[in-house]
Each structure stands twice: as C-alpha cells, then as structure tokens.
Amino acid sequence: MSTTSPSTAKGRATRERIIRATAELVGERGVAAVSLDDVGRRAQASRSQLYHYFSDKDELVHAVVDATTEAVLAAQDGLLDHLDSWAGIDRWFDALVRLQRDRQARGGCPIGSLAGQLAERDPQARAAIADGLGRWEAHLREGLTRMQERGKLAPTADPAKLATVTMAALQGGLLLTQVRRDPEQLQIALDGCRTLLHAARAK
Amino acid sequence: MSTTSPSTAKGRATRERIIRATAELVGERGVAAVSLDDVGRRAQASRSQLYHYFSDKDELVHAVVDATTEAVLAAQDGLLDHLDSWAGIDRWFDALVRLQRDRQARGGCPIGSLAGQLAERDPQARAAIADGLGRWEAHLREGLTRMQERGKLAPTADPAKLATVTMAALQGGLLLTQVRRDPEQLQIALDGCRTLLHAARAK
DNA sequence: CCCAGTCTGGACTGTCAAGTCCATTAGATA
DNA sequence: TATCTAATGGACTTGACAGTCCAGACTGGG
Numbered sequence: 154m155s156t157t158s159p160s161t162a163k164g165r166a167t168r169e170r171i172i173r174a175t176a177e178l179v180g181e182r183g184v185a186a187v188s189l190d191d192v193g194r195r196a197q198a199s200r201s202q203l204y205h206y207f208s209d210k211d212e213l214v215h216a217v218v219d220a221t222t223e224a225v226l227a228a229q230d231g232l233l234d235h236l237d238s239w240a241g242i243d244r245w246f247d248a249l250v251r252l253q254r255d256r257q258a259r260g261g262c263p264i265g266s267l268a269g270q271l272a273e274r275d276p277q278a279r280a281a282i283a284d285g286l287g288r289w290e291a292h293l294r295e296g297l298t299r300m301q302e303r304g305k306l307a308p309t310a311d312p313a314k315l316a317t318v319t320m321a322a323l324q325g326g327l328l329l330t331q332v333r334r335d336p337e338q339l340q341i342a343l344d345g346c347r348t349l350l351h352a353a354r355a356k
Numbered sequence: 357m358s359t360t361s362p363s364t365a366k367g368r369a370t371r372e373r374i375i376r377a378t379a380e381l382v383g384e385r386g387v388a389a390v391s392l393d394d395v396g397r398r399a400q401a402s403r404s405q406l407y408h409y410f411s412d413k414d415e416l417v418h419a420v421v422d423a424t425t426e427a428v429l430a431a432q433d434g435l436l437d438h439l440d441s442w443a444g445i446d447r448w449f450d451a452l453v454r455l456q457r458d459r460q461a462r463g464g465c466p467i468g469s470l471a472g473q474l475a476e477r478d479p480q481a482r483a484a485i486a487d488g489l490g491r492w493e494a495h496l497r498e499g500l501t502r503m504q505e506r507g508k509l510a511p512t513a514d515p516a517k518l519a520t521v522t523m524a525a526l527q528g529g530l531l532l533t534q535v536r537r538d539p540e541q542l543q544i545a546l547d548g549c550r551t552l553l554h555a556a557r558a559k
Numbered sequence: 560c561c562c563a564g565t566c567t568g569g570a571c572t573g574t575c576a577a578g579t580c581c582a583t584t585a586g587a588t589a
Numbered sequence: 590t591a592t593c594t595a596a597t598g599g600a601c602t603t604g605a606c607a608g609t610c611c612a613g614a615c616t617g618g619g
Contacts, residue, residue: 265531272464
C-alpha cells in the first residue's frame with residue numbers, strides 16, 4: 154500500500170519520477186545494488202519523499218515491477234496485436250533482435266531479469282512478474298488461436314504450448330545474449346522457434 | 357587470487373566448506389542477500405578464515421560460480437556424454453524435468469540464476485558463467501555432430517545452432533518454471549525443442 | 560488572502576555488513 | 590622436543606544503508 158497516493162499534479166509527477174529513476178537503476182545494476190540514496194539522487198527527490206510515497210523499499214520495488222511490465226508491453230505496442238499472421242510474427246521477432254543489437258546485448262529482458270532476482274525472494278513480486286509474462290504470452294497465444302481459426306495453423310497444433318515454447322526461447326535467448334554479449338544468440342533461438350511454428354503450419 | 361591456498365588437508369577442507377556453504381546460501385537467497393557472517397555460521401568458520409582463503413567477497417563469489425558450474429555439469433554426468441542418440445537426448449530431457457518436479461519448481465537453473473544476478477555487475481563472473489554454459493552446450497553440439505556424421509541427422513542441419521536453441525529453450529523453460537512454480541513449463545519447452553530436433557532428423 | 564492539507568529538505572538514529580588486526584592454537588618438520 | 594608456518598577466533602573500525610523525524614515551503618479550495 155502506498156503511504157500516500159498523491160493528490161496533486163506535482164505529487165504525481167514526483168512519484169512517477171521516483172519510479173522511473175528506480176526502474177532505470179534497477180535495470181542497470183540489479184535490485185539489490187540500488188540504494189534509496191541513489192534513487193533520490195537520480196530522481197531529484199529527497200529521502201523523505203520516497204517514504205512519503207512508498208512505505209518501504211519493497212513497496213517501491215513492487216511499483217517498479219509493475220511499471221517495468223507495463224513498459225515492456227508498451228514498447229511492443231503495434232507488434233503484439235498482430236501476432237495472428239506469419240508476417241506479424243516475423244516483424245515481432247525482428248524487432249526483438251534489433252533491440253538487442255541496439256542495446257549491445259546488455260541488460261537482457263527487463264522482466265526476465267527481475268524474475269531471476271526476485272522469484273525466490275519476494276513472493277508478491279514473483280506473482281506480479283508471472284502475471285506480466287502471462288499477459289505477454291497471451292498476445293501470442295491469442296494470435297496463434299486466431300490463425301488456427303482462420304485455417305493458417307494446423308488443427309492439431311496447440312497454440313498455448315506453442316506460445317509457451319516461444320516465450321521460453323525468447324527468455325532463454327535473451328539470457329544467452331546477455332551472458333555472451335552476442336545478439337546473435339537471440340536470433341538463433343527465435344529462428345529455431347520460427348521453424349517450429351512453421352512446422353505447425355496448416356498443410 | 358586466493359590470499360592463501362591451503363597447504364594442509366584441514367585447510368583444504370575448510371576452504372571447501374566455505375565454498376559449499378556460500379553456494380548453498382546463494383542458491384537459496386541470491387548473491388546480494390548473503391552476508392559473510394551467514395557464510396561463517398553455516399560453514400562453521402570464523403570471519404578471519406574467510407579472509408584467510410579469499411581476498412574479498414567477489415573472489416569468494418567467483419569460486420562459487422566455478423563450483424556451481426562444476427556441480428551442475430557433474431549432476432548430469434552419465435547423461436551429457438550420451439547426447440549422440442535420440443534416446444540419450446530423451447533421457448537427458450526427462451532427467452531435467454524430473455529434477456524440477458523434485459525441487460517443486462524452485463530455484464531455477466543454478467547457472468542461469470547466477471547469470472541474471474551477475475551478468476551486469478561482474479564482468480569476470482559473466483565470463484565464467486558464459487564459459488560454463490559453453491561447456492554445457494558443447495556436450496549437445498558434439499553429440500549432434502556425431503549423429504550427423506553417423507547419418508542420423510540431416511546433412512543440412514546445423515548442430516551448433518540446434519544446440520544453442522536447445523540451451524535457450526532449457527534456460528527459458530527453467531525461468532518460466534521458476535516464475536510460475538510449475539515444472540510443466542520446462543516440459544513444454546523441451547517437448548517443443550524435441551520436435552524441432554526431430555524435424556532435423558535424416559530422412 | 561487564508562489556512563489545512565500536501566509536499567519537501569535534510570539531519571538524525573540504529574543496524575548490519577565488509578574488511579582489518581592481532582593473539583592464540585594446531586600441525587608439520589627437523 | 591623445538592620451531593616455524595598454517596590455521597583459527599573474535600574484537601574492532603569504518604562505512605553504508607534503511608528508516609524516522611520534524612520543521613518549513615508550497616498549493617489550492619473557501
């Protein structure tokens with residue numbers, strides 16, 4: 154629970170600034186390595202403001218988890234709603250790989266990173282992350298389902314499982330990309346995945 | 357560098373105990389949440405012993421990374437050397453899924469977890485983790501290559517890429533398993549991967 | 560313009576962790 | 590047995606961090 158939800162525009166802006174700054178720092182260094190002083194500095198907010206808007210660090214982290222999942226989904230806006238055609242899926246895959254190249258293979262997946270850091274430490278965060286990944290996966294599952302309905306995907310294919318495999322390849326590919334500092338790793342993973350999806354093409 | 361490498365059996369035992377205790381704690385709570393006092397308590401060693409054998413926490417963590425990769429590979433001993441047949445690959449996949457069921461989907465992959473925690477924070481650790489994953493992947497790549505030589509895999513297939521996709525599916529499947537607390541996620545990911553591998557079967 | 564509620568700055572406290580130091584014990588070797 | 594070195598215990602220092610507190614500034618509805 155927030156200690157205070159801001160009722161003025163200024164307050165809301167400050168709260169947003171705090172969350173954004175925290176999310177950035179968490180992305181750069183990981184949750185554990187971010188101190189509230191760091192956050193205050195980057196957000197141009199004093200310590201007391203942090204405690205004015207969040208009851209403690211955990212609550213701030215939860216807000217960051219939510220903001221991060223929203224940001225990841227928003228960043229894919231325009232792509233996730235068109236996963237019901239082979240071209241749409243290709244565009245999505247290409248965009249994901251391009252993003253890793255632009256980022257020089259740093260940081261991995263913001264949600265996946267949070268997962269690794271929080272899953273065993275904070276059950277509430279784990280649930281929120283699972284939810285975020287679920288929403289992400291749902292876009293693909295629903296796209297594949299529509300394709301099946303339109304006869305583009307074999308009737309025997311299982312859209313739910315295909316969506317899960319794809320998420321696994323994506324997350325795993327991002328992990329390999331991050332560890333090896335090589336965006337090609339994601340490319341290879343998604344290429345494999347594409348082959349698998351095409352194998353479920355309606356004949 | 358170690359401050360001191362133990363020259364007596366007792367010293368070696370202590371050093372081992374420290375590494376093992378740290379690895380356990382890191383697996384349970386994550387790197388950042390483990391203090392040297394915790395380690396001392398679990399390893400039955402005083403603070404000064406930690407500094408006798410390791411120059412600082414980072415060096416201890418590096419030792420843990422090495423020990424963890426060795427442990428993960430050792431745990432798959434008897435499986436990794438037989439990835440040159442469809443049956444061998446099936447046995448491997450099954451064992452991985454069974455392990456997650458036994459562990460109630462907790463902890464994910466020890467190496468993958470370390471990757472998420474250290475990749476952006478400790479370049480040396482990142483390199484060590486990349487090396488460990490590389491050795492892991494090499495077993496599969498070499499197995500697939502042998503299969504190709506024996507005509508079990510299509511000549512057009514690319515063992516290196518197939519091995520990479522498989523590692524991605526494995527790591528991603530483990531991440532989903534961990535976040536969703538559901539071992540079935542790994543099963544689905546590996547089943548998809550199996551389908552992909554079979555698609556590269558020699559006709 | 561007033562003032563109640565909102566927002567903000569920064570000093571302060573308690574806790575805990577990393578890393579240092581030194582005195583002591585155990586063990587090997589001659 | 591004497592002696593040297595490895596190994597150990599634990600107190601101590603230093604610094605950083607989470608969280609508290611309170612006084613002062615701002616703001617918007619009356």
